[in-house]
Amino acid sequence: MKAILSGNEAVARGCYEYGLHVATAYPGTPSTEILENVKNYPEIYCEWSPNEKVAFEVAMGATFEGARSLVAMKHVGLNVAADPFMSMSLIGAPGGFIIVSADDPGMHSSQNEQDNRYYAKFAGYPCLEPSDSQEAKDFVGEALSISSKFDVPVMLRMTTRICHSKGVVEFGQRQQFPVKGFKRDPKKFVVLPAHGRIRHPLTVERLKKLQQFSEETDLNRIEHGTKGVGVITDGVAYQYVKEVLPEASILKLGMSYPLPIEKIRRFSEMVETLFVVEELEPFIEEQIKAQGIGCEGKKYWTNLGELSPDVVESGFIEAGVLEKKRAVPTGEDVIVRPPIFCPGCPHRGLYYVLKKLKAVVTTDIGCYTLGVLPPLESGDTCVEMGASIGVGIGMAKAKGSGKGIVATIGDSTFLHSGMTGLLNGINDRAGITVVIADNRITAMTGGQHHPGTGNTLMGTEGKHINLTELCKALGAKRVRVVDPYMLDEMEKVLSEEMQSDELSVVITNRPCALFPPENRKLIKQNPFYIDSEKCTGCHLCLKVNCPAISESEEKSEKGLTKCIIDGNLCTGCSVCAQVCPVDAIIQKE
Amino acid sequence: MDRNKNILIVGVGGQGVLLASEIICNVALKAGYDAKKSEVHGMAQRGGVVSSHVRFGKKVYSPLIKKGDADIIVAFEKAEALRWVHYLKEKGTIIINDYKLIPPISSMKGYSYPENPIERIKKRVKNVVVVDCSNIAERLGNLRLVNTILLGVLSSYMDISEQIWTTVIEEMVPKGTEDLNKKAFREGRSVSES
Numbered sequence: 001m002k003a004i005l006s007g008n009e010a011v012a013r014g015c016y017e018y019g020l021h022v023a024t025a026y027p028g029t030p031s032t033e034i035l036e037n038v039k040n041y042p043e044i045y046c047e048w049s050p051n052e053k054v055a056f057e058v059a060m061g062a063t064f065e066g067a068r069s070l071v072a073m074k075h076v077g078l079n080v081a082a083d084p085f086m087s088m089s090l091i092g093a094p095g096g097f098i099i100v101s102a103d104d105p106g107m108h109s110s111q112n113e114q115d116n117r118y119y120a121k122f123a124g125y126p127c128l129e130p131s132d133s134q135e136a137k138d139f140v141g142e143a144l145s146i147s148s149k150f151d152v153p154v155m156l157r158m159t160t161r162i163c164h165s166k167g168v169v170e171f172g173q174r175q176q177f178p179v180k181g182f183k184r185d186p187k188k189f190v191v192l193p194a195h196g197r198i199r200h201p202l203t204v205e206r207l208k209k210l211q212q213f214s215e216e217t218d219l220n221r222i223e224h225g226t227k228g229v230g231v232i233t234d235g236v237a238y239q240y241v242k243e244v245l246p247e248a249s250i251l252k253l254g255m256s257y258p259l260p261i262e263k264i265r266r267f268s269e270m271v272e273t274l275f276v277v278e279e280l281e282p283f284i285e286e287q288i289k290a291q292g293i294g295c296e297g298k299k300y301w302t303n304l305g306e307l308s309p310d311v312v313e314s315g316f317i318e319a320g321v322l323e324k325k326r327a328v329p330t331g332e333d334v335i336v337r338p339p340i341f342c343p344g345c346p347h348r349g350l351y352y353v354l355k356k357l358k359a360v361v362t363t364d365i366g367c368y369t370l371g372v373l374p375p376l377e378s379g380d381t382c383v384e385m386g387a388s389i390g391v392g393i394g395m396a397k398a399k400g401s402g403k404g405i406v407a408t409i410g411d412s413t414f415l416h417s418g419m420t421g422l423l424n425g426i427n428d429r430a431g432i433t434v435v436i437a438d439n440r441i442t443a444m445t446g447g448q449h450h451p452g453t454g455n456t457l458m459g460t461e462g463k464h465i466n467l468t469e470l471c472k473a474l475g476a477k478r479v480r481v482v483d484p485y486m487l488d489e490m491e492k493v494l495s496e497e498m499q500s501d502e503l504s505v506v507i508t509n510r511p512c513a514l515f516p517p518e519n520r521k522l523i524k525q526n527p528f529y530i531d532s533e534k535c536t537g538c539h540l541c542l543k544v545n546c547p548a549i550s551e552s553e554e555k556s557e558k559g560l561t562k563c564i565i566d567g568n569l570c571t572g573c574s575v576c577a578q579v580c581p582v583d584a585i586i587q588k589e
Numbered sequence: 590m591d592r593n594k595n596i597l598i599v600g601v602g603g604q605g606v607l608l609a610s611e612i613i614c615n616v617a618l619k620a621g622y623d624a625k626k627s628e629v630h631g632m633a634q635r636g637g638v639v640s641s642h643v644r645f646g647k648k649v650y651s652p653l654i655k656k657g658d659a660d661i662i663v664a665f666e667k668a669e670a671l672r673w674v675h676y677l678k679e680k681g682t683i684i685i686n687d688y689k690l691i692p693p694i695s696s697m698k699g700y701s702y703p704e705n706p707i708e709r710i711k712k713r714v715k716n717v718v719v720v721d722c723s724n725i726a727e728r729l730g731n732l733r734l735v736n737t738i739l740l741g742v743l744s745s746y747m748d749i750s751e752q753i754w755t756t757v758i759e760e761m762v763p764k765g766t767e768d769l770n771k772k773a774f775r776e777g778r779s780v781s782e783s
Contacts, residue, residue, distance in 0.1 A: 165627035165652035243651040329675035
């Protein structure tokens with residue numbers, strides 16, 4: 001049987017076919033759909049862990065028990081899991097273990113475009129890079145077999161274009177691999193200085209063996225073409241090279257670390273000019289050059305953003321390999337469509353009020369980061385998961401007061417890595433205001449449960465975490481719950497807490513308007529409409545930035561365009577009605 | 590078919606672009622071709638720009654279409670048609686839903702919805718097909734049928750049997766809406782026949 005699968009769906013299918021036992025993750029674009037699809041195979045235990053570090057540790061524990069396991073995360077998630085990632089190198093992966101790193105060249109949905117192949121080199125792990133969906137599935141099997149054979153964790157490095165592109169995949173049967181059981185061996189599993197000194201030389205030996213494997217494996221294959229031009233390439237870049245230079249000789253690296261240096265040397269001797277086409281950093285190019293093998297790469301292909309067939313083609317034109325046959329057509333300048341809060345989103349009222357109060361807002365990673373964009377423009381710093389609280393504390397300490405500083409963080413992000421920051425703020429008496437925008441879901445990645453929602457990925461009932469109790473248990477004395485649809489109440493509570501000398505926590509209590517999908521019906525109230533006779537065209541309602549509100553064709557006496565509400569989109573949250581100065585926004589009976 | 594076919598589907602988050610491209614991809618697979626499609630999810634869902642590249646033929650490498658290399662563009666919205674028209678081949682065809690979706694940001698200084706997008710497109714390319722799908726969908730009693738109507742229009746510019754299209758549509762649309770969707774497909778397909 002064959003079907004059209006995305007790279008992420010194919011990885012999940014690979015988990016099934018290659019006998020995986022345990023899969024874990026924290027959601028993060030572009031990796032999220034891997035676990036969302038693994039859950040369709042009940043043979044595999046899977047979970048959304050509270051963060052990538054815990055996810056890593058759970059999957060690591062499973063492979064210590066002799067199971068085949070996998071942990072998936074977006075590229076920046078590996079920064080969170082870097083501690084176990086590095087130390088595991090000394091231990092190995094007795095049952096077989098895959099780390100999926102889903103990088104995001106072009107930053108479609110991320111704060112940076114770090115190239116995680118460097119992490120594989122850093123820890124001395126093999127790095128496998130599928131170039132389409134079929135390989136995404138096949139490489140799960142390859143990675144697990146390399147992992148078991150060499151007792152080493154393997155990085156399966158994906159990119160957004162591989163994760164989210166779809167292609168034809170052939171299906172196979174599930175293979176069975178019994179869980180081998182934990183074999184007590186403290187010198188291996190207990191990382192102490194004394195043990196580390198014994199294990200480190202073994203990892204050096206292991207890397208030499210992997211190097212040899214890399215020379216021999218078909219994962220790194222030469223496709224013979226013309227002798228004039230040779231191209232070394234990996235991941236999705238391979239597809240672009242095949243597209244624009246079908247006759248060239250190609251060394252396709254399915255395993256980009258450790259590099260098959262001797263194979264590369266032989267390949268370089270077969271061709272007249274050698275190019276390296278790789279996305280992001282010159283990871284392969286630098287290592288090849290360090291071996292004294294002449295090649296060109298980043299001279300013609302940028303290390304910024306995604307490659308594309310256009311970019312790869314223009315690089316070959318610049319290098320004199322291709323003739324310029326046509327001018328690349330340029331697009332028209334068309335109005336942008338920045339993502340905005342959904343109708344009924346509980347974050348809208350929060351950021352509207354924070355702007356009004358002129359708060360210094362240290363914000364965090366999630367849908368609510370969109371509060372930074374105009375017209376709400378409320379959000380002064382955003383760095384990484386959980387940073388809002390630590391950064392707020394640091395600003396308060398440097399300034400001498402936490403008054404007016406508001407750290408905003410979502411529920412999922414708070415449980416991911418905000419709790420320790422809050423603990424710190426309470427102990428430090430930082431005096432900032434922490435707002436937990438609790439919409440009871442991980443929304444930005446498409447509505448995943450987290451350990452606080454009361455449901456698990458496998459559909460079992462979990463523990464619903466009461467955030468008020470949790471914050472009090474951490475030592476917060478001032479904890480208040482507010483309704484983010486009620487602007488006056490929000491303003492009153494937030495302005496009081498911003499003036500307080502003590503650290504306070506304000507928790508908003510409306511659920512996400514989009515996820516889980518049942519919410520869409522639950523939250524729907526009678527829609528509002530704008531009485532065009534009363535509307536003066538002041539456009540204050542547009543400042544709440546709701547997709548349901550737009551300008552109409554009708555104009556006021558002063559020639560200002562009036563506004564209308566799309567009743568199909570409106571959820572009846574009433575925020576716009578509260579900002580209308582002439583009470584022109586009315587709820588339908 | 591000697592060369593791969595490149596179809597670009599564009600619109601705004603929530604319009605059904607991704608389901609449409611999913612259907613085209615499966616139609617191509619069922620017709621015996623290799624097929625790939627590519628789009629980026631994430632931030633784009635929330636009212637943002639959505640584009641989906643579909644390519645099929647004997648063997649497809651790149652999941653992305655080069656600029657100026659799309660055989661057909663299907664645009665769910667007029668400004669989006671203008672944004673992506675430079676992906677069309679000189680002799681390609683652009684199918685445009687006669688529909689305007691103004692982003693809320695247009696109320697802010699410095700942002701405005703393009704004037705006369707269709708005229709500007711016609712200045713750039715020759716084969717422009719404008720269809721008022723909302724009107725047809727309204728007549729059929731469900732505004733969500735726009736994407737299936739557009740697929741109907743698209744199908745008349747492609748060399749794959751109607752039978753394959755309707756089979757795939759039946760398999761992929763939400764349960765209970767199969768007949769309505771097939772009707773919408775036929776309406777779209779008849780636009781160019783008339």
